[in-house]
Amino acid sequence: MSQHSANESRWGRWIDSLEETVIALILGLMTLVTFVNVVLRYVFNSSLIWGLEVVLILFAWLVLLGISYGFKKTSHLGVDAVTNLLPHTGQRVLALISAAACLAYAALLMKGAWDYWAPFAALQPTDGRWFPMGMAEGVRDRAFYVTDQVPMLDIFRWLEDAINYGESYDKLPRVIPYAILPFGCALILLRVVQASWRIVTGQQSSLIVSHEAEEDVERIAHGEYEE
Template sequence: MSAKYAPKGAFGQAIHTAEETVIAVILGLMTVLTFTNVVLRYVFNHSIIWGLEATLVLFAWLVIFGISYAVKVTAHLGVDAVIGALPSRGQRVLAVLSALACLIYAVLMLKGAYDYWAPFAGLNQTTGRVFPTGIDANTRDRAFYMTEQIPFPAFLSFLEDAVNQGDTYDKLPRFIPYVMLPFGMALFLLRLVQASIEIWRGERSALIVSHEAEDAIDDVRHLNKED
């Protein structure tokens, strides 16, 4: 799908390359950790005890980060049987309405993601049950919560004073793996805003990929002609 996406300008190309690099690095780390653990377990009767938890964190990062990337390159799947039966004007109206619904959803997800992550980072949650209405000064500090097995790297020791009131961490604090929640949802919202503007301008037909079967057939037909 990404082959059809054309970044705009040098900055857009740099961002696109950075996003694909992050995805590739996460996939690579997951593969290396899993493969190393298999070899250690079956050959040396040993294992990296924190390997499974780290792999689960990386997989969660991959999914959350990948949501916004898929919006950008129009890779999210959807059913467009009803939309395809409408005239072009009706298709555009439904595309705009669906974009607005997704924007509202993304805002709700961003609030929920931040409110979940904030206590683990020693920050205050927002007030309001649906949309943020202010800052909740009574947020319970959960900065002392740590992961189960992932070790705490020594170069991050400054976080003990900055976040955990000087108390030491034996394992990686949870706010580090959880930070992908608000970051990923903020990026998701940004990509939806960009996609919605493109739909409004007529530069994009929908948020989902459509007619992928026809496109695949066309690609095969093109390859056959080249042969």
């Protein structure tokens, strides 16, 4: 293995570890907040008033990051009853068509995510229904919109001068939790591009989970594995 390949491998493992850690932390925080809220409610007759909203926000982050990670690891489920009946060439053609469809969908998702989030950051959405045709003009920003119950964190006070014309926030501005939309969709688009390239170059057969587990079971059934 060359030094360049070794560096790429180390970088890839570091990225994998980072993504898995972030996903695990989000899942852990969801569990912790929910558990604390249940204890407070049934033991102390109290609750974290912002608990449910925070869990919903974390769940949205978890889903979008999980989608991109699923494309990266080829762990999305799919129905391949028809494609398995086709010869290898037919399967490859359908895999390429599926990849093209996913690329188009991911690109539209990215545009929609930006257009939805941008006004909350006092930025302009794009023009055009299907493709970005430039930046829209005269769109009223929504930077003053805040969450329902999540308290404002001091580390985000700089946003008051940056996008809210110096007005203070009494709750966390929506631009923070909604930031997962453009970030997550950009990551999904990147992972779909990477997965599609692996299909084009023959490194991967499809976008859905492989059947290695089923093949292992068949090998065991036929006695191909030794104890």
